[in-house]
Amino acid sequence: MTDGIDQTLSNSIVDHVPDDAPCAQEIGFDMPDRYNASEILFGNLGAGRADKVAIYTAAGNTSYGELCARAAQCGNALRSLGLRRGDRVLLLLNDTASYPATFFGAVRAGFVPMLINTLSPKDLIGFYLQDSAAPVAVVDAEYAALFDRETVAGTQLHTLVMLNGEVAVESPVKVLGGDQWFAQFPCELDAAPTSRDDMAFWMYSSGSTGRPKGIVHLQHDMAYTADSFGRHILGIEESDICFSVPKIFFAYGFGNSITFPFSVGASTILLAGRPEPGAVLDLIERFKPTLFFGLPTLYNALLHHPRIETADLSSVRLSLSAAEVLSQDIFNDWKRRFGLEIVEGLGSTEVLHIYLSNTRERRKTGTAGKRVPGYELRLTTPEGQPVAQGEEGVMWIRGHSNAPCYWNRPDKTAQTMRETGWIWTGDRLVEDADGFFTFVGRVDDLIKVSGQWIYPVEIELCLSDHPAVRECAVLGLELPDRRMTTKAFVILRDGHAASETLTRELQDHVKSKLLPHKYPRLIEYRSELPKTGTGKIDRQKLRSAPLVT
Structure with a gap:
């Protein structure tokens, strides 16, 4: 390696x-033993496609030549920070031309970009930094405030690079305006001599059964x-x-x-x-x-x-x-x-x-x-x-x-x-x-709800932490059109009454503690939950009840 x-x-x-x-x-x-995944992009230059549109966006288009140049500048800029081969680079970016440019630039330079869900709360951002030991994060300016002293504490992050705008950020690490900073570096970059079986990039699991898992992908994947x-x-x-x-x-x-x-x-x-x-x-x-x-x-x-x-x-x-x-x-x-x-x-x-x-x-x-x-x-x-x-x-x-x-x-x-x-x-x-x-x-x-994995028990534990909830059960239920949804059956503590306001409060509670997509789409308030002979919640009986939306 x-x-x-x-x-x-x-x-x-x-x-x-x-x-x-x-x-x-x-x-x-x-696949040859020596291979770098950035060839997926840079191979288009050798194929004579430098002037062809690679990316269409509402804000403007980007040619293959322009995209490769941006990627090379990004890779050269990251190298200037003293990163070692295989160091991780956290990416928290919207879907703009900056995303593939940063991704391929990092890979071409021999680093390992991590593709992170843009809805991740601060707690998860801190976990990703701890788990990966990433020394650099490249983020869109709208997410930069997530990287405050509390998030960065105890991690190895030393540089935060902001793209697509600049905002004032109180962070204990160096903060760079990436768009202007990248532009200082050369538009050409030779690929790092990586093996086909070297790390290329990571994605994280949804963390449905505990902390998210870093899923390692290789150069040839x-x-x-x-x-x-x-x-x-x-x-x-x-x-x-x-x-x-x-x-x-x-x-x-x-x-x-x-x-x-x-x-x-x-x-x-x-x-x-x-x-x-x-x-x-x-x-x-x-x-x-x-x-x-x-x-x-x-x-x-x-x-x-x-x-x-x-x-x-x-x-x-x-x-x-x-x-x-x-x-x-x-x-x-x-x-x-x-x-x-x-x-x-x-x-x-x-x-x-x-x-x-x-x-x-x-x-x-x-x-x-x-x-x-x-x-x-x-x-x-x-x-x-x-x-x-x-x-x-x-x-x-x-x-x-x-x-x-x-x-x-x-x-x-x-x-x-x-x-x-x-x-x-x-x-x-x-x-x-x-x-x-x-x-x-x-x-x-x-x-799976809206394409993302959800573990109902995790939502139950989160809801149970709310002061209004005495007991609850969360199930995945199939809608008439075969899509899946989540429904929480909730018993309230004395002094709390069911209302639309409380429903929104409980949903917001889950969104703030877990990833936002994990909130229960439906909440039904009950005076009791059905139990089995051993005193456990009878989930099968709840599942067979009419679907009330």
Whole structure:
């Protein structure tokens, strides 16, 4: 391993996916030992695409030549701070051209960017800094206030770089105005001599069952997803324009917005801020994407927007969905309005993108699809025994984009990254006679709401800390359109009365203590909760009660 890479990672790579595994042979994946993932972007210069638009945004467009120059300036600037090879760089950025420029600049210079959810509260930011030992953070100015003395205390952060504006920040570390600071550095940068199996970047899990886990991805992982999903499912070409509403810090959005378009010299549309349906429709009509990536919650919101009947999506050749189960109603309504069949898939951050997918030619609504070329999979009992076709089993996945480990979490690594390169997903699925897989649920009761994992017990513990709550239970419930939601059943303490004001207060309490997406969407107040014979809350009886919204 290169200098500066911790021994924790070096040990974990010993049992990574073998080069001769059938998954790599199937798609003809062949990667030299010396490789740097920044070639996904910089390779476009050698292909003669310097003047082609790489990124469309409402604020202006960026060519491949301009993007590579910005990335080189960023990498040179980070090197000037005295970072070592393999040092982590925390990124807390909106989806603008600054994101891929900073990401690829850090990778090209031999550093390891960490893609962080922009909704993360201060407590989590402090945890990310502690866990990663990141000496530098590059953030949009609107998030700079999160890095105050309390957040930074006890971490190794020494420099905060602000992009896209400047604000006054009281921080114990050096604060630099990145846009002007980067501009001082050269627009060319040779790639660090990294190995294909060196760390390239991290993403963090949602932390649904405890503190988030740092998911380590290697230099060759992006190229592998480009060869598997990008080439075999999307059929992406240089002429395509991608628009991913899911953000770059999500693995799904990262592949859609960065990996796939840049790997073939296509273009991408980036939307900063909240993906309001009106803003999404504006960008579609303005920039004419050919590949549109969403999730069921987004498609449902678009279908109910006042402009949907006049919206022009004629440029789109393929609509894709992941992260939640797509209902037949949403599929039918989208097809009725635009003549487009939504292609559904299933993936994970640990695998970096989608490994089960429908296609336009072979699909079954409500299923996650078939195996994506380049991945091996199997279903087993919880004890690891194979299950027969048609029987429910836990999904295992192997492919060269699999993360080799969770950072500094050997217990969780041993639980998930099993055997030789296999990942135990914890997802329960059933395979039918045609090879289509249907998602059934989670082994650990995790549920997905708006594309993000939620652990109901975590919300229960948080609600129980509120002075108005005597007892509560939180369940994941399926809505009529097959989307999942969270509902809290709450018994109040004496002196507190149910009201809309209290409901908002409880929801805000969860948002402030956990990530905002974990708040209970529905709250029902009760005088008692059903109990089993052993005195435990009867969750099955609660789940079978009529859904009151």
